[in-house]
Amino acid sequence: MKSCILAVLMLFAVVATQAQNDSIKKTHSGKNELKLNAVFLLFGSFEPSYERNLTEQSSVGISAFIPFDSKNFDMDLNYYISPYYRIFFGNKYAAGFFLEGFGMLNSIDREYAIHTPDGGRKYWDENVTDFALGFGLGGKWLTSGGFVFEVNGGIGRNFFNTNNSEYYDYSPIVGKFGFNLGYRF
Template sequence: MKNYVVAFLMLFTIMDAQAQNDTIKKNNLGQNEVKLNAVFLLFGSFEPSYERNLSEQSSVGISAFIPFDNKNFDMDLNYYISPYYRIFFGKKYAAGFFLEGFGMLNSMEQKYYTTSVEGHYSYWDEDVSDFALGFGLGGKWVTSGGFVFEVNGGIGRNFFNTNNDDYYDYSPIVGKFGFNVGYRF
């Protein structure tokens, strides 16, 4: 009788251990993501992104902003390259609500002015490169097929060229936002 009880207990222990293994969510989609900012395409610019998932709660990535139609995109921004690090708070693998820290190497067209002795102003444009650090937040959703949808926004501050009084319309604050669609592989 004792053998039956021991065998019965071992059977339930094995079934219980198997049931626990079945509840662990596995990531069969891969660690890499490529994305494109869909809203910026409507306004005449191209912003692709690449992201590498480090764990279920963190990832690193890089995005680049390149305008191609200045008629529709009325900004003085020439380009930016922005590496970032994200921490996720969702229950799925590298998805859900996230906080982001980013750096941004950017180039902007700045308008300068000077005042002559007679009190006349003279204006000219010049491209200015700068580097910013900032933070952001957002949300990411991933389908079982690997398609990614993401909404994010962030704000940062440029560190160089901020104390020059000759700038006509320079702001040291930079922003980034996106409605990104992509694929995880």
């Protein structure tokens, strides 16, 4: 009789232990993330991102910006490709508050102006390609299922066409921001 009661108690102990293990949430610590900027989709552009987590506190990634609807997207930006490096300050694996350093190869339509002999100006558009370096900050949240939500912003400076006074509306400052949704795997 004692052995039967002992066997039943051990069975309940094993079942209870198994139930506790199933209820513990596992953190999703995959190395790769695919994300899409949700706000830019509303304005007629596409910005996908790929990020690779190097350690618990750092990652590298690349994003590309491509407008597809010129009616809703009223900017002179043709595209950009932006590699970045991030350092995280949260307690979770590659999540929480982060600082970012980025490079940006960008192409912009700029208005070109020259003075005419009669004292006026003549304008036309020209495609200008430039490279910028910058920094940013943001936050990343991760669900236990691997879904990622990220808010980030950054500012940088172009290097090559900054002193050309012939560009009528040229600004050497570039920016990037995002409300990214994605998945870590």
